[in-house]
Amino acid sequence: MTNEELWQTVLSELELQISRPNFLTWLKNSRLVEKTEGTSLIALPNNFAREWVELKYHKLILGSIRNLDGSTKKVEYVVEGALIKRSERRSVTLKPATEGQLSFQEMKVDPITNLNPRYTLDSFVVGSFNEFAHSATSAVIQKVGVKYNPLFIYGGVGLGKTHLIQAAGNEIKNVYKNAVRVRYVTSEKFTSDVVSAIRNRRMEDVKKNYRDVDVLIIDDIQFIGGKPATEEEFFHTFNTLHENSKQVIISSDRPPKAIPTLEGRLRSRFEGGMIVDISFPDYETRLAIIKTKLQERTASLEDKIIDLIARKAQRNIREIEGILNKLIFHQSTYKQALNLSMADKIITEVTEQSVTKASPSQILKAVAGFFEISPTDLVGRARNKEFVEPRQITMYLFREMLKMSYPDIANKVGKRDHTTAIYAYKKINEIAARNPDLSQKLLMIKETVNKPG
Amino acid sequence: MKLIILRDNLKLGLDTVARAVGQNLNLPILGNVLISTEGNQIRLAATNLELAITKIISGKVVEEGSVTAPHQILASIVTNSTSERINIETTKQGNLILKGDNYESNIQSSGPEEFPVISGVSERKEAVSVDSAVLREGLTRAVIASEASDLRPEISGVLLLGEINVLKLVATDSFRLAEVRISGQQFKNNLGEGFKFTIPLKTAQELTRILKDEGKASFYTEKNQFLFKTEDTTLTSRLIEGSFPDYEAIIPKEIDTEVLVSRNELSQALKLSGAFASRTHDVRLKLKDKKVLEIYSSDNAVGENNYLIPAKINGPETEAVFNWRYLLDGLKGGSTEQVFLGLNGSERPAVIKNPEDESYLYILMPIKA
Numbered sequence: 067m068t069n070e071e072l073w074q075t076v077l078s079e080l081e082l083q084i085s086r087p088n089f090l091t092w093l094k095n096s097r098l099v100e101k102t103e104g105t106s107l108i109a110l111p112n113n114f115a116r117e118w119v120e121l122k123y124h125k126l127i128l129g130s131i132r133n134l135d136g137s138t139k140k141v142e143y144v145v146e147g148a149l150i151k152r153s154e155r156r157s158v159t160l161k162p163a164t165e166g167q168l169s170f171q172e173m174k175v176d177p178i179t180n181l182n183p184r185y186t187l188d189s190f191v192v193g194s195f196n197e198f199a200h201s202a203t204s205a206v207i208q209k210v211g212v213k214y215n216p217l218f219i220y221g222g223v224g225l226g227k228t229h230l231i232q233a234a235g236n237e238i239k240n241v242y243k244n245a246v247r248v249r250y251v252t253s254e255k256f257t258s259d260v261v262s263a264i265r266n267r268r269m270e271d272v273k274k275n276y277r278d279v280d281v282l283i284i285d286d287i288q289f290i291g292g293k294p295a296t297e298e299e300f301f302h303t304f305n306t307l308h309e310n311s312k313q314v315i316i317s318s319d320r321p322p323k324a325i326p327t328l329e330g331r332l333r334s335r336f337e338g339g340m341i342v343d344i345s346f347p348d349y350e351t352r353l354a355i356i357k358t359k360l361q362e363r364t365a366s367l368e369d370k371i372i373d374l375i376a377r378k379a380q381r382n383i384r385e386i387e388g389i390l391n392k393l394i395f396h397q398s399t400y401k402q403a404l405n406l407s408m409a410d411k412i413i414t415e416v417t418e419q420s421v422t423k424a425s426p427s428q429i430l431k432a433v434a435g436f437f438e439i440s441p442t443d444l445v446g447r448a449r450n451k452e453f454v455e456p457r458q459i460t461m462y463l464f465r466e467m468l469k470m471s472y473p474d475i476a477n478k479v480g481k482r483d484h485t486t487a488i489y490a491y492k493k494i495n496e497i498a499a500r501n502p503d504l505s506q507k508l509l510m511i512k513e514t515v516n517k518p519g
Numbered sequence: 520m521k522l523i524i525l526r527d528n529l530k531l532g533l534d535t536v537a538r539a540v541g542q543n544l545n546l547p548i549l550g551n552v553l554i555s556t557e558g559n560q561i562r563l564a565a566t567n568l569e570l571a572i573t574k575i576i577s578g579k580v581v582e583e584g585s586v587t588a589p590h591q592i593l594a595s596i597v598t599n600s601t602s603e604r605i606n607i608e609t610t611k612q613g614n615l616i617l618k619g620d621n622y623e624s625n626i627q628s629s630g631p632e633e634f635p636v637i638s639g640v641s642e643r644k645e646a647v648s649v650d651s652a653v654l655r656e657g658l659t660r661a662v663i664a665s666e667a668s669d670l671r672p673e674i675s676g677v678l679l680l681g682e683i684n685v686l687k688l689v690a691t692d693s694f695r696l697a698e699v700r701i702s703g704q705q706f707k708n709n710l711g712e713g714f715k716f717t718i719p720l721k722t723a724q725e726l727t728r729i730l731k732d733e734g735k736a737s738f739y740t741e742k743n744q745f746l747f748k749t750e751d752t753t754l755t756s757r758l759i760e761g762s763f764p765d766y767e768a769i770i771p772k773e774i775d776t777e778v779l780v781s782r783n784e785l786s787q788a789l790k791l792s793g794a795f796a797s798r799t800h801d802v803r804l805k806l807k808d809k810k811v812l813e814i815y816s817s818d819n820a821v822g823e824n825n826y827l828i829p830a831k832i833n834g835p836e837t838e839a840v841f842n843w844r845y846l847l848d849g850l851k852g853g854s855t856e857q858v859f860l861g862l863n864g865s866e867r868p869a870v871i872k873n874p875e876d877e878s879y880l881y882i883l884m885p886i887k888a
Binding site: 113173258 | 543545546547566568569571635636637638671673674681682683691693694696711712713714715742743744755757761762763764765766767768769799801842866868882884885886887888
């Protein structure tokens with residue numbers, strides 16, 4: 067006899083012995099949670115019911131359970147608020163007075179999984195640049211915890227990592243009809259949870275929160291590097307989940323070996339699963355992305371303008387989104403279709419916006435920081451391999467981002483000859499076109515330069 | 520049981536427990552109030568199975584005992600009674616007799632056996648204690664932003680977040696959010712750890728009625744239950760299941776344009792402009808010339824209005840549309856002469872707080888024009 071059947075039988079016996087109102091009030095929404103070592107655990111909807119049942123019906127319940135199942139020696143009670151049926155839920159509609167009133171984006175997030183339902187796999191545009199990541203994710207969705215564990219996805223800013231891993235979470239939730247518990251967390255939130263748990267002496271909350279799941283999705287893992295307590299906690303969480311074949315999905319802006327502050331033991335664990343990257347979308351994919359986004363927004367733009375965006379927005383998908391927002395806004399405010407030159411102006415505004423802020427010293431600092439060498443070595447005389455490439459990248463970025471003249475560049479980078487600068491620019495430009503690794507590095511450095519503050 | 524109680528005391532007691540009186544077709548006894556004696560104290564109790572309130576009132580206990588009777592009847596007798604003293608007595612037949620100077624009521628009552636057990640709130644050390652007036656003030660300011668909703672049960676309440684030296688009360692209806700901070704001097708956490716739980720909106724509102732100007736209140740949680748007490752009143756309530764959203768993520772990290780303006784003037788301006796707002800209660804806030812806050816509202820059927828207030832403005836000029844009632848609610852949360860208004864364009868949340876301290880924070884989303 068299953069627990070459910072057993073409890074149903076007990077209930078129908080009790081129903082005969084106590085008055086109908088009492089039965090409906092106290093016992094209707096109850097269930098037998100579990101039976102272990104002679105103890106039956108009964109869940110009741112509220113504390114009043116618990117006290118009442120314990121006081122008045124305990125003997126009856128114990129007696130009738132024992133009649134059916136001789137092994138039971140004890141009955142205990144817990145409160146489970148979810149037992150109250152909320153049939154009236156969902157019937158309420160928003161008042162018309164809230165028309166146009168914006169609400170907090172964060173509130174749309176599912177409070178249990180932390181996933182934003184906006185991200186779906188259907189709206190994820192697959193191209194050659196993310197095909198691999200997409201199919202690895204699909205495999206994980208089909209075989210949660212078994213196929214690739216952990217799944218580590220890395221790629222530059224605004225290329226759809228968050229979209230992909232959140233979509234994976236949403237998909238898992240839908241496919242398994244909530245039978246698989248999913249939790250999404252940014253590493254920033256994880257860190258702040260650990261910090262506040264330490265401060266408030268409630269470490270068990272963090273443990274419960276993150277270990278009691280079937281799928282843990284953690285975004286931007288690179289930020290936990292260099293935070294020992296957080297890394298430690300994450301390490302144990304990771305191990306607990308991994309040992310129990312629970313799926314872990316991780317995203318980062320770079321591969322594990324390129325996160326310098328990450329502890330070795332964590333790195334080796336990340337490398338033990340499947341590592342996939344998302345690189346940059348090519349022209350055709352960018353075109354497809356723009357069309358999908360327009361469809362999502364039920365807006366339309368002329369083909370010529372779409373082509374222009376696809377050609378000009380080369381950095382990332384978030385930039386495309388920004389451009390589209392501006393164009394659509396423009397179109398709806400002025401109530402007329404955009405012409406090409408106006409669109410061009412708006413696109414240039416967005417794509418060049420961030421570049422204007424950079425200064426040579428910022429670039430120097432960013433490059434030095436990225437390669438973990440000192441700025442003095444960067445512009446110094448030494449021709450070791452570890453300095454040469456960063457130095458060439460610096461010169462390239464001076465040209466590319468600041469449009470500086472070659473003699474000027476050469477002068478800034480250790481008073482060299484201007485031909486050195488020309489050579490460096492050409493070389494990096496050429497390699498970057500072929501080698502996605504380098505172009506990714508360049509992008510990451512540019513991100514740091516453009517970051518405010 | 521035999522009691523003599525002053526009419527005013529009995530009325531106060533019945534009023535205090537009134538909102539916990541239940542209406543349950545299955546269990547009519549929930550409409551009753553339990554009157555019992557403990558030594559020479561008289562205790563009134565009521566519950567609707569979500570909330571339970573008990574109140575100790577003073578009176579003379581001639582003979583101990585306990586009884587339950589319909590709250591509604593007791594309340595109408597006491598409200599309309601002109602006698603200063605009321606005698607209460609139970610008969611052998613199980614009826615309750617209330618006697619005033621010129622009336623005698625015989626009420627059908629029932630024994631305490633069928634009345635739900637209300638778990639006692641113990642006088643224990645491991646509790647949070649806080650000044651009654653401070654907690655009442657804080658809850659009043661927080662519940663402004665809350666709304667009872669079956670759609671989002673996890674936010675239809677007030678979050679109590681205890682850290683080592685600050686107690687935060689947070690409420691939101693997903694359009695706005697209020698955070699009240701009660702600092703370390705005004706409360707004492709003896710739980711030995713931080714805490715985080717959400718009490719239902721109704722419980723919070725009830726607490727603001729129970730809490731007085733003076734004295735201390737204390738609370739703790741146990742087995743999904745919130746237990747609260749002041750000197751003469753206790754309240755127990757269920758806690759809200761499901762976790763409150765990560766509200767810290769909503770607080771804007773930076774503010775584009777900072778505005779300092781007189782709280783009183785802004786609130787007058789909003790009320791006046793509100794008369795011209797359309798069905799969605801929208802008013803447009805616009806900053807001009809680094810020193811003027813313009814509030815514009817219009818309605819096709821009524822007309823339009825422009826209200827100018829002098830302001831100190833720091834940051835780029837901007838404009839945004841808000842629900843004026845929501846803005847006004849935010850102004851009620853503080854009492855300083857000036858109020859700080861942080862605007863972040865027309866689609867990102869605005870912030871209202873006191874210019875000098877962090878004790879109150881109100882965040883509001885604009886209306887999309």
